[in-house]
Amino acid sequence: MKAIVNVYLKEGVLDPQGKAAHHALGSLGFDNVSDVRIGKQIILTLKATDKAAVEAEVKEMTETLLANTVIEDYSIEISE
Amino acid sequence: MKAIVNVYLKEGVLDPQGKAAHHALGSLGFDNVSDVRIGKQIILTLKATDKAAVEAEVKEMTETLLANTVIEDYSIEISE
Numbered sequence: 001m002k003a004i005v006n007v008y009l010k011e012g013v014l015d016p017q018g019k020a021a022h023h024a025l026g027s028l029g030f031d032n033v034s035d036v037r038i039g040k041q042i043i044l045t046l047k048a049t050d051k052a053a054v055e056a057e058v059k060e061m062t063e064t065l066l067a068n069t070v071i072e073d074y075s076i077e078i079s080e
Numbered sequence: 081m082k083a084i085v086n087v088y089l090k091e092g093v094l095d096p097q098g099k100a101a102h103h104a105l106g107s108l109g110f111d112n113v114s115d116v117r118i119g120k121q122i123i124l125t126l127k128a129t130d131k132a133a134v135e136a137e138v139k140e141m142t143e144t145l146l147a148n149t150v151i152e153d154y155s156i157e158i159s160e
Contacts, residue, residue: 006121008121008123018122021122021145021146024145025141025145028141028144028145030137030140030141032126032127032128032134032137033124033125033126033127033141034125034126034127035123035124035125036122036124036125037122037123038120038121038122038123039120039121039122039123040118040119040120040121041086041088041118041119041120041121042098042101042116042117042118042119043088043115043116043117043118043119044113044115044116045113045114045115045116046112046113046114047112047113047114048112054112057110057112060110061105061108061110061113064108065101065104065105065108066101
């Protein structure tokens, strides 16, 4: 099974990488952009086959290692 | 409008960050994981309202700045 974990900074947390990209896009003439936020997308391939068990395990992995839940939020999608 | 750009390394390109996360998950006892790939998720907020125009513009931004198309692939989703 595959699990996609999207990890992004919480609202209100400064995102310097996003700010830099925003600025660079402006310099290149893309004036339509009003905000840029940059997060991580983690794609896990797992051997297990039970969707509910995989979801619980991936949640545990995310909270233990993949995301810093003090400043980051995350979402998890499980697919075959 | 919002645009979500997912940028990930092409198949076959070594992903050291993913390998490190995979190894760390193994050390923590998560033995079910057979592969980890880590990419970027870029969330753009745009002032324009025409979906087709936004999609074309975001594609140009991605190819110019946000992704390195030599080693990275990307996908774009546009939402209201």
